[in-house]
Amino acid sequence: MGLINNIKSYSETLNLSEEKRGQLNSFLDEGFPTIKDEDWKYTSLKKIITEDFSIENKVGNVSDSDITNHSLGFENQLIFVDGKLISSPKIKGLTIDGFTDFESRNNNAIMNLNASICNNGFSITIDKNIVIEEIIEILFFTTTKNNFSQYRNQITVGENSEIKFVEKIQNLNNSTSFVNYFTQINCDKNTNVEFNKIQNNTSNSILIDNVDVYQKSDSTCAVNTLIFGGNFTRNNLNFEQNGSNCESNMNGVSVLDNNQFADNHTFVDHKSAHCRSNEMYKGVYLGKSKGVFNGKIMVRPNAQKIDAFQSNNNLLLSDDSSIDSKPQLEIYADDVKCSHGCTIGQLDDDALFYMRSRGIGIEEAKAVLTYAFASEAIENISVEPVKLLAQNLLAQKLNVDLDFSL
Amino acid sequence: MSEKKQQSEDQLLEEVTSSEYKYGFTTDIESDTIPKGLSEDVVRIISAKKNEPQWMLDYRLKAYKAWLEMEEPDWANVSYEKPNYQDVIYYSAPKQKPVLDSLDDLDPEMKKTFDRLGISLEEQKRMANVAVDIVMDSVSVANTFKETLAEKGIIFCSISDAIQDHPELVKKYLSSVVPVRDNFFSALNSAVFSDGSFCYIPKGVKCPMELSTYFRINEAGTGQFERTLLIADEGSQVSYLEGCTAPMRDENQLHAAVVELIALDDADIKYSTVQNWYPGNAEGVGGVFNFVTKRGICHKNAKISWTQVETGSAVTWKYPSCILKGDNAIGEFFSVAVTNNHQQADTGTKMIHLGKNTKSTIIAKGISAGKSNGNYRGLVKISKGATNSRNFSQCDSLLMGDKCGSHTFPYIEVKNNSSKVEHEATTSKIGEDQIFYCNQRGIGTEAAIALIVNGYCKDVLNQLPMEFAVEAQKLLEISLEGSVG
Numbered sequence: 060m061g062l063i064n065n066i067k068s069y070s071e072t073l074n075l076s077e078e079k080r081g082q083l084n085s086f087l088d089e090g091f092p093t094i095k096d097e098d099w100k101y102t103s104l105k106k107i108i109t110e111d112f113s114i115e116n117k118v119g120n121v122s123d124s125d126i127t128n129h130s131l132g133f134e135n136q137l138i139f140v141d142g143k144l145i146s147s148p149k150i151k152g153l154t155i156d157g158f159t160d161f162e163s164r165n166n167n168a169i170m171n172l173n174a175s176i177c178n179n180g181f182s183i184t185i186d187k188n189i190v191i192e193e194i195i196e197i198l199f200f201t202t203t204k205n206n207f208s209q210y211r212n213q214i215t216v217g218e219n220s221e222i223k224f225v226e227k228i229q230n231l232n233n234s235t236s237f238v239n240y241f242t243q244i245n246c247d248k249n250t251n252v253e254f255n256k257i258q259n260n261t262s263n264s265i266l267i268d269n270v271d272v273y274q275k276s277d278s279t280c281a282v283n284t285l286i287f288g289g290n291f292t293r294n295n296l297n298f299e300q301n302g303s304n305c306e307s308n309m310n311g312v313s314v315l316d317n318n319q320f321a322d323n324h325t326f327v328d329h330k331s332a333h334c335r336s337n338e339m340y341k342g343v344y345l346g347k348s349k350g351v352f353n354g355k356i357m358v359r360p361n362a363q364k365i366d367a368f369q370s371n372n373n374l375l376l377s378d379d380s381s382i383d384s385k386p387q388l389e390i391y392a393d394d395v396k397c398s399h400g401c402t403i404g405q406l407d408d409d410a411l412f413y414m415r416s417r418g419i420g421i422e423e424a425k426a427v428l429t430y431a432f433a434s435e436a437i438e439n440i441s442v443e444p445v446k447l448l449a450q451n452l453l454a455q456k457l458n459v460d461l462d463f464s465l
Numbered sequence: 466m467s468e469k470k471q472q473s474e475d476q477l478l479e480e481v482t483s484s485e486y487k488y489g490f491t492t493d494i495e496s497d498t499i500p501k502g503l504s505e506d507v508v509r510i511i512s513a514k515k516n517e518p519q520w521m522l523d524y525r526l527k528a529y530k531a532w533l534e535m536e537e538p539d540w541a542n543v544s545y546e547k548p549n550y551q552d553v554i555y556y557s558a559p560k561q562k563p564v565l566d567s568l569d570d571l572d573p574e575m576k577k578t579f580d581r582l583g584i585s586l587e588e589q590k591r592m593a594n595v596a597v598d599i600v601m602d603s604v605s606v607a608n609t610f611k612e613t614l615a616e617k618g619i620i621f622c623s624i625s626d627a628i629q630d631h632p633e634l635v636k637k638y639l640s641s642v643v644p645v646r647d648n649f650f651s652a653l654n655s656a657v658f659s660d661g662s663f664c665y666i667p668k669g670v671k672c673p674m675e676l677s678t679y680f681r682i683n684e685a686g687t688g689q690f691e692r693t694l695l696i697a698d699e700g701s702q703v704s705y706l707e708g709c710t711a712p713m714r715d716e717n718q719l720h721a722a723v724v725e726l727i728a729l730d731d732a733d734i735k736y737s738t739v740q741n742w743y744p745g746n747a748e749g750v751g752g753v754f755n756f757v758t759k760r761g762i763c764h765k766n767a768k769i770s771w772t773q774v775e776t777g778s779a780v781t782w783k784y785p786s787c788i789l790k791g792d793n794a795i796g797e798f799f800s801v802a803v804t805n806n807h808q809q810a811d812t813g814t815k816m817i818h819l820g821k822n823t824k825s826t827i828i829a830k831g832i833s834a835g836k837s838n839g840n841y842r843g844l845v846k847i848s849k850g851a852t853n854s855r856n857f858s859q860c861d862s863l864l865m866g867d868k869c870g871s872h873t874f875p876y877i878e879v880k881n882n883s884s885k886v887e888h889e890a891t892t893s894k895i896g897e898d899q900i901f902y903c904n905q906r907g908i909g910t911e912a913a914i915a916l917i918v919n920g921y922c923k924d925v926l927n928q929l930p931m932e933f934a935v936e937a938q939k940l941l942e943i944s945l946e947g948s949v950g
Contacts, residue, residue, distance in 0.1 A: 097540075101878075361867065375882035378849075384877040386888065393864035393894045403879045403886040 062108040062207065062237075063090065069114040070176055082166075083175035089168040101351040101383040102293055102322045107265055112207035112237055116141040116179070119202030121231065126198065129229045131257075131444045133196035140200045142179030142208060152189040152220075156182045161213050163243055165271055165297065173241045173269070177209035180241075187217035187247075194442055197226040204234040212242040214252075221251040225445055230261045235290075237265040244270065246278040248302070253281045255445045259288035259452060262317070269295045276302025276331070283440050284323065286313040287452045292321040303333040310436040311340035312449060314456045315348035315380075322351035329358045329365045332392075338369040341436045343429055344380035345456070354399065355387040362392050369399040374406065374432055376425070406432075426459040434463075502551045505529060508656050511556045515625050515659075518632065528645045528655030535649045541811040542840045542872060545780045548719050548754060555657045555690070613673070620665040621676055624692050627663035634665055638696055642725040642762045642788070650721040650756040650782075654690045658723070661692035666701035666732070675930050676705045691722040697732035697767075704735040706933055718743075718753045720778075726761030728769050730791065734761065735770045737929050738785075739937050742777035749807025749836075752779025759783065765791030765820070772928040774937040775802040775812060784842065786815035789823035789851070796825040799925040803941060804837030804869070813843035813860075813874075818851035818884070827858040828924050832941075834865035842874040847884045854884040862892040863921060915942055 070083055091108050092099040118141045130136060135148035137155065144157045159182035163170060185191065201208060216222060230236040246252055258266065266289055272280050286292055298307040313321045327336045342350045356367045373382045386399040406428045414424035430453055437449045450463040499510055508529045512522040537547055614621050620631060627635050645655045666672055697703050707724075720742065728734045736759075745752025755778035761769040771785040787796030798814040816825035831839040841860040862871035873890045895917050903913035918941060919926070926934050 363867070373879075375879065375884075378882045380882060381878070381880040383879075384888075385875060386890070387872070387874050388862075388890060388892055389870070389872045390862070390864065390892045391870040393867045393869065395864075396891075396893050398889065398891040399873075400890075401875070401877055401886070401888040403877065403884070405882055405885070 062110065062112055063087070065112055065114055065207070066172070066176070073176065075175065079175045082171040085166075086168050086171040086175065089171075092168060098324065098353070102320075107237065107291065110205075110235065112205050112235075113203060114176070114207050116143070116206065116208060117203050118143045119231075121145075121200050121202065125200065125231060129200075129227065130196060130198055131225060131448060133194050133225065133444070135193045135195050137181060137195060137197045138200070139179070139181075139198065139210075141203050141206070142210070144181065147181075148193075148195065150191060150193060152186040153191065154184040154186075158182070158211065159213065160211070161243065163241070163271065165269070169239060169267055170241065170269060173209050173211055173239050177211040177239075177241075179209060180211040180213075182212065183214045185214075185216045185220045185222055188219045189217070190221040191223075194223045194225055197224060199228040199238075201228075201230045201236045201238070202232060204232055205236070206234075207237040207239070210238065210240045213245070214242065215245045216247055216250045216252055218247045219249045220247075223253040223255075223442055225255045225257065225442060227257045228260055228264075228266065230264050233261065233263070235263045235265065236261075239267050241269045242271075244272045244280065246272065246274045246280050248275045249277040250275075251279045253283070253441060255283045255440060255442055256285065256294075257445065257448065258284065258286045258292055261288065262290055262319075264289045265291040267293045267295075270297070272296075272298045272307065274298065274300050274302065274305045274307065277304045278302070279306040279308070281308035281310070281439075283309075283445070284311040285445070285449050285452070286311070286315065286321045287456060289321070290319060293324070294322065295324045295326075297326045297328070298336065299328045299330065300334045300336075301330055303331050305331065305334040307334075307336040308439070309336075309338040309340070310439045312433050312436050312453075313341070313350060314343045314345075314433070314453055315350060316345035316456060317347060319346075319348045320350075321348075322353075324353045326355045327357065327367065329356070329362045329367065332361065332363045332365070334362070334365055336367045336369075339436045339439065340371045341433045342371070342373040342382060343376065343433060343456075344374065344382060345376050347377070347379040349380065350382045352382070352384045352401075353387070354385075355389065356397055356399070358390045358392050358395050358397065360391040363394040365392065365395040365397065367395070367397040371399075371401045372432070373403045374429065375403060376405065376429070422457070422459050423461060426454065426457040426461055429453070429457060430461075430463045499554065499556045501554050503529075503553070503555055503657065507555050511657055511659060514556065515628075517625075517628055520632075520636065521628055524639070524645075525656050528652050529657075531646045532649065532652035532656055535646070535652055537649050541782050541842070542838070542874070543780050543782065543809040543811050545754065545809070550653070553719055556659050617670050617673065618667040619670060619672060620663065622663055624658070624661040624663040624694060627694070631663070631665070634696065635663070635694065638694060638725070638727055640725075642727060642760045643723050643758050648758060651723050651758045654692060654721050654723045654758070658690040658692035661694070661722070663693075664695045664703070664705065666697045666703045668698045669700040670698075671701065672703040676703060689718075689720045689722070691720075693722070693724040695725070695734060695736070696727045697729060697734050699729045700731040702733040704737070704930060706737050706930060708739040708741075708933065719756070720753050721756045722758070724757070724759040724785075726759075726769055728761060728763045728767035728794075730765040731767060732764070733768045736761070736772070736785070737933055738771075738773040738775075739929075739933055739940065740773065740775045740777055740781075741940055743779075744777050744806065744808045745779040747806050749779070752808070753777065754779060755781045755783060757783040759785035760788065760815075761786070761796075762788045762790055763794035763796060763823075766793045767791060768795040768797070770797040770799070770928070771814065772799045772925065773801070773812075774925070774929070774933075774940065775800065775810060776940045778810070779808060781808075781810040781812055783812045784814055786817070787825065788817045788819065789825065789854075790819050792820040793822045794820050795823070798825075798827045798829070799928045800829045801832070801922045801925045801937070801941070802829070802839055802841075803832045804834070804839045806835040806837060808835075808837040810838070811840040811842055813841045815844040816846070816856060817844070818847045818854040818856070820851060822853045823851055824855045825857075827856070827860070829858075829860040830922050830925055831860070831862040831871055832865065832918065832921075833862065833869035833871045836868045838870040838872070840872045840874065841890070844876040845878070845886055845888070846876075847879045847881060847886065849880045852881055852883045854881075856884075856886045856888075858886075858888040860890045861921070862890070863918070864892065864894045
C-alpha cells in the first residue's frame with residue numbers, strides 16, 4: 060500500500076476540478092521528493108511514505124482541558140479539530156473565514172499535493188490601518204488516528220497594519236500523524252507581522268511545514284520557529300521581497316533528542332533594492348537526533364544596497380547526534396553586504412569547569428550554557444508567553460529544574 | 466551616483482574588458498596528431514604510440530568503458546555548450562621528441578614561446594633553483610635538474626616514463642585517490658591521458674627545490690588530458706608548482722586533468738597552482754574549459770596544502786580535495802579565483818575527515834568582475850570516527866560591477882560531538898569610502914584598487930612560493946586593473 064496509494068484512492072472519492080486534477084497528476088508523476096533532489100539531500104521521506112495513513116478526516120471531540128493544556132492561554136483563539144474550524148475570535152478589522160482556496164506560486168510536488176486535495180485551513184484578512192494588539196493563537200488538533208492531513212491557509216495584511224500570531228499543531232492521540240501544512244502571508248505596504256510557530260507535537264508526529272511570505276515595500280515580517288517535539292519536522296520558509304525597505308526576520312531554535320529529526324530550509328529572495336534580512340538559527344542536538352539546515356539568500360540583479368545576514372549555530376551534545384548544514388549565497392548585485400556564518404561545536408570545557416568549581420552541578424552548568432547559546436534567538440521573539448514557553452521547554456529537554464526567565 | 470561618475474566607471478570597466486589576453490599566440494611546431502574523435506581504437510592508438518605495457522592498456526580500456534556509461538555532470542552552477550567529445554583530438558605530441566639534458570637542445574620556436582611568456586628557463590634553473598618538467602601539448606620535452614634529484618633518490622619524470630621505468634609505483638598508486646569511475650572527466654582522463662608528471666619522494670627525504678611543471682595548450686583543438694601522480698613517502702617533504710597559460714583560440718578547448726597526491730605517514734606536500742588559461746574574449750567567445758579533478762590523501766600526521774590562483778579559463782570546474790585518512794592529518798586549501806567578462810568558475814574544495822584529531826583550513830577568496838560568475842562550492846565532512854577534528858572555513862567574495870554574480874554553496878556534515886567546525890562567508894564590493902580614503906592620500910583609483918585587492922587576497926598569496934607570488938600578483942593586476950566596484 061503506502062501513502063501514494065492512499066492518496067490515489069482518496070482522490071478518486073473527490074470530485075476534483077480539472078485544474079486540481081492536473082496538480083494532483085503532476086504530484087503523482089513526480090512523487091514525494093527523494094534524497095536525489097538537492098533540496099532533500101539530507102532528508103529522507105522514504106520510510107514515512109511506505110506507511111499507511113488515512114487521509115479522510117473524521118471530526119472528533121476535543122475537551123476544554125485539552126485546549127487549556129495545549130494552548131498558551133491567549134484570549135483570541137482560532138481552533139481547528141481535524142480540519143474543522145470550531146472557534147474563531149471576533150476582532151474589529153479582522154475577517155476570519157474557514158478554508159478558502161487560493162492559488163500559490165509555489166508548485167513543487169508537495170505543494171501540488173496540498174493544492175489539489177486540501178480542503179481545510181483558514182483565511183484571515185486584516186483591514187488597512189489597524190494595529191491589532193491582541194495576539195491571535197491558532198491551534199490545530201488532530202484526533203483521527205494515523206491521519207495524513209493537509210492545511211492551506213492565507214493571511215492577508217492590509218496597508219499600515221500590524222498583527223502577531225502564535226501557532227501550534229497538536230496531535231491528541233499516540234498514533235503517527237502526518238501534516239502537510241501551507242501558509243501564505245501577504246504583507247502589504249508598511250505592515251508589521253510576526254508569526255510564531257511552536258512545533259512541540261507528540262513524539263511520533265511528522266510535519267512538513269511550508270510558509271511563503273510575500274512582502275511589499277516598507278513591510279517587516281518575522282517568522283520564529285521553535286522545534287522541541289515531533290519525530291520528523293521539515294520547515295520550508297520562503298520570503299519574497301517585492302518593494303524597497305522590506306525587512307525579513309527569521310529566528311529558529313531547535314532542541315532535539317532521542318531519534319528526532321528536524322530540517323530547516325529557508326530562502327530569502329531579495330528582488331528589490333534597499334532591503335534587509337536577518338536570519339538566526341540555533342540548534343541543540345542530544346541523543347540520536349539529527350539536524351539539517353539549508354539557508355539560501357538570493358540577491359537579484361539590480362537589487363542594490365541589500366544587507367543580508369544569516370547565522371546557523373549548532374551544539375552537538377551527544378556523540379550520536381549529527382548535523383548537516385548548507386548555508387548558501389547567490390548574489391547578482393554588487394553593492395550589497397551579505398554574510399553567513401555557520402558553526403558546529405560543543406560547550407566550552409573551561410566554562411563548564413568554571414561553573415562546577417563554584418558549586419553548580421554538571422547538568423545545571425550545561426543547561427545554563429545551552430540556554431545562553433539559544434537565548435540570542437529566543438530574545439528576538441517579542442511575544443512574552445512564547446519566550447517563556449521556549450525557556451521552560453528548554454529546561455525540560457535538558458532535564459533540569461531551572462528558571463531561565465530571570 | 467552622478468552620471469559623470471557612472472561614465473568614468475563604465476570607461477574604466479571598458480578598459481579592463483578590452484585589455485586583451487597577453488599570452489595569446491601560437492607556436493608553429495610540427496605535431497604528430499591523430500584524427501579527431503574518441504573510440505576504443507583511439508585509446509589503443511594512444512597506448513600503442515606511447516609504447517605502454519598491457520596492464521596500462523587494460524586500465525585505459527576499462528576507463529573508456531566506464532566513461533561510455535557515464536553522463537556529463539550538470540550540477541555545477543555554470544552554463545556552457547557541452548563539448549562534442551567526438552570533435553576533439555585526443556593525442557598530439559611534438560614530432561621531434563628529444564630527450565634533453567640541457568635547454569640548448571630545445572626547439573628554438575618553443576624556446577621563444579617560453580621566453581615570450583617571460584619564463585626564462587635558464588634563469589629559473591640558475592637563480593630560482595627550480596627543476597622544470599615542461600609539458601607542451603602533452604609530451605614532456607625538457608626535464609631539468611633530473612640528475613640533482615636522482616642523487617636524493619627522488620623520481621621526477623613524465624608519467625609515461627614512469628609507466629616504463631617504475632611500473633610498480635604507478636600500478637600501486639594510479640587511481641588510488643581518484644578512482645576511474647569517480648566522475649565523468651576523471652574517467653575520460655584515465656582513458657586518454659597523454660602525459661603528465663610523476664613524482665616520488667623517498668622516505669625521509671626533503672626535496673631540496675621547488676618542483677614545477679609548466680602546462681601549455683598549443684595545438685588547435687587538442688584536448689589536454691594531463692595526469693599527475695605525486696607520492697611523498699613516509700616523513701618526506703615536497704613543494705610542487707604548476708602554472709599554465711594558453712594561446713588565444715576561438716573554439717573552446719577542453720582541459721580535463723587529474724591530479725593525485727599521496728602523502729604517506731608524516732609526509733608533507735604543498736601543491737601550488739597558478740592557472741591562466743585563455744578565458745575567451747570580451748564577448749565570451751572561445752576560452753578553455755577547465756574540468757579538473759584534484760585530490761590528495763593524507764595518512765598519519767601527513768599534511769597536504771593546496772594553493773591556487775585561478776584567473777583564466779572560460780569555465781572552471783575544480784575542487785582540490787583532501788581525504789584526511791590518518792590520525793592528526795592536516796588539510797589546507799587556499800584559493801583566489803578571479804573571473805572577468807563572461808568567465809564562469811565553480812571551484813572549492815572537499816575536506817573529508819576520517820582520522821582522529823584531523824584539522825583542515827579553507828580560505829577561499831573570489832573576485833568577480835564584468836559579466837562573470839564565481840562560485841564557491843565546498844564540502845566539509847566529519848565522519849563519526851574523526852573525533853576532536855577541527856575545521857575553519859572562510860569564503861569571501863568581492864564584486865566589481867553590477868552585472869557579475871558571486872555565489873557560495875558550502876556543505877557541512879558533522880557526525881560526532883567532539884569536533885568543531887566554523888564556516889563564514891561574506892559578499893561585498895570595494896567600499897567607495899575605502900577608495901576615497903586612498904584618493905585623499907594621493908593614491909590613484911587604479912592603484913587603490915590594486916592595493917585593496919592585494920590586501921584582500923594576501924592570506925592566500927602569502928601561501929604561494931616566492932616566484933609564483935610575483936606572477937600571481939601580476940595576473941591579478943592584469944585581470945582587474947580599472948574595475949571600480
